[in-house]
Amino acid sequence: MKTHAVTVGRAFVLGATALFDVVLAVVALVTSLLTFGLGMIFLFPPLVRLFRFRTKVARRLTGTWLGTVVPVPYLPPPPSARPQPDGWYRHERQLYKTPRWPNWHIRLKWMVGDPATWRDGLWVLLNPLAGILLLLPLLLAGYALLTLRSADLPAGTSPLLALAAALTLLATPVFLRGYAWWNHLLLSPTAKSVLAARVQRLDEARLATVDSQASELRRIERDLHDGAQARLVAIGMTLGAVEELMDKNPAAAKALLGKAREASSTALVELRDLVKGIHPPVLAERGLGDAVRALALDSPLKVTVTVDLETRPDLPVESAAYFSISELLTNAARHGGAERVWIDISSSDRALRVVVTDDGSGGADPSLGSGLRGIERRLAAFDGVLVVNSPKGGPTTATFDLPNALLGENGPGCKSSLPRGKAAIVGICWGLGWLPLFPQGMVTMIMKLIGSEHRSWFLALYLPEPLQWPLIVFNILLGLSMYAAGTIIPTMHARQQRLAEVLPARLC
């Protein structure tokens, strides 16, 4: 009861604010006329900002009140203008002294080119209609009161209207759900902007990955050059000397051979360490769980490892996870002053989740520690996210998720055809939409307009006079929205499928 009252209250508040959007819509129309009719394009950015502010509020309310999270849809802002070597700023064919106008142009282009701008506009224009729907109980009740005053109406009109008001009041949660769906439809990102954001993230991740790969290769090259390679040269030279000394001074030759053997041992040790840094043998031999256990055994800290994995992740993911854990463990020992560490490796859906907790002094900050930055870079290649919670005084908890780590086994599971329920709704909408729209809507309207006596099977004409128009309008709207739903539902589904293909982990 109470929750229903809250729901109704919210519906009324949302409806009332939606009605005020009429003002915004008028402003928008005037501004658009000035902008595109008279070329006063300087009016456009403020308008867009106004829209974005309004839709930001709507998004927040849809999230907190209606429980439908609506992500922000805008394309990532463009980078600002950069000076040319001669210090001037160039925008298309013009040169500017300051970056002000080029930046303004870039931003304008960004706003105009973003489909979300136009969808925001459409939403603002249509929102008053939605407002009417949300306020329907109030409007009907008001209408009922009005009809109560006028005496020349057939009896039963007011109770009928009151009944309709009560029914719509009861149906408010349904309206609100529809409103949330509508907001999500227009205010959430289009496939295009989701893709754009995704491409930008991938671009950054690629850069970071290539960068860290390159520096890793440089390190390996350096280690080989200064280590094993140099030792092999030394061994070769020693063996050459042995060859010469063999006959003249066998004792010295023997001593040199001992030295050569020692050098080869050292070279092996260095190569072993190098291999460990590239791809630890235990990881190759046993997989992530045992490799981390081996890591724990070698650590001076008391480390407890729990592994709950049914399938082995892909090799590159495994390696990224291993080195990240190794780095976190080193951090705990070196900076955190920890004594005990708990490492928990588990899977949730297709994501690999690792939690590393230590009892150290805390205060770790990814923006400061280069070690943590390195981990972030390593994980970024696999869409992984590192979250570090490290209050001063500890304990430190580092968690990272690798979303697609266990994809290989299950396959892409989100590809599906339209669910049966939705398919049935689409069928009904297309099959029966004509009924309210034409005979019970449009044709009835024409009959009413020409004042025909012929009532035939036009339901509305059998009702008391004041209810005839509302029902006709309702029928027309019902028919239109049935066709709209019949179109939108499959489109939305197709869109989700398309997104699912590019974002397997996020959206299904």
Add this chain to the structure above:
Amino acid sequence: MSLRVVIAEDLYLLRDGLVHLLQAHDFDVVAAVESGPELLGALTGLRPDVAVVDVRLPPTFTDEGLQAALAARRAVPGLPVLVLSQHVEQLYARELLADGSGAIGYLLKDRVFNAEQFVDAVRRVAAGGTAMDPEVIAKLLASTARHQPLGALTPREREVLELMAEGRSNAAISQRLFLSESAVGKHTASIFAKLDLVPSDDDNRRVLAVLTYLNAARG
């Protein structure tokens, strides 16, 4: 009578080298195989006196050799196996020692360079003893460094402990450290007292006790 030995190693050169080395030291090489399944068959079928096994073998090139050795030891308890590897892991050492029956060796491949010591290790394992790579012991001791009782050992006792954990007898330790055998005996008695272990005259049981203790101290 010469000891019968099975060798498992996938690299031809190294396998051949091992065969020659062991034959030169009067071993009877009954089989030299190159894959995990073959090894398991040879171990359970031929029942050699000792096996020298590479950890990484075909077909999977993971820890095939180790798994075959462990499986064979489950079938034939106490079957002496010396495991060779390019790298040593405490994790593997633990698994090899887990059944507590001894006759286990775990060495880096580099140790083959020193033929005398290597052959000595093979013989020790064949006799039911243990041969742990100094690097394993060093890692084990490094990661138990914080553990209290170990801190109470004198540097000399620590050296003795390290050699003992590698699987060497009192005689070998005394040779290594240039001490008299009785001095080594005193050190070991002191170590056992400090670590609260039951002393034993049997070298092998003593080594296992030390390794078990160190492993347990890791938690």
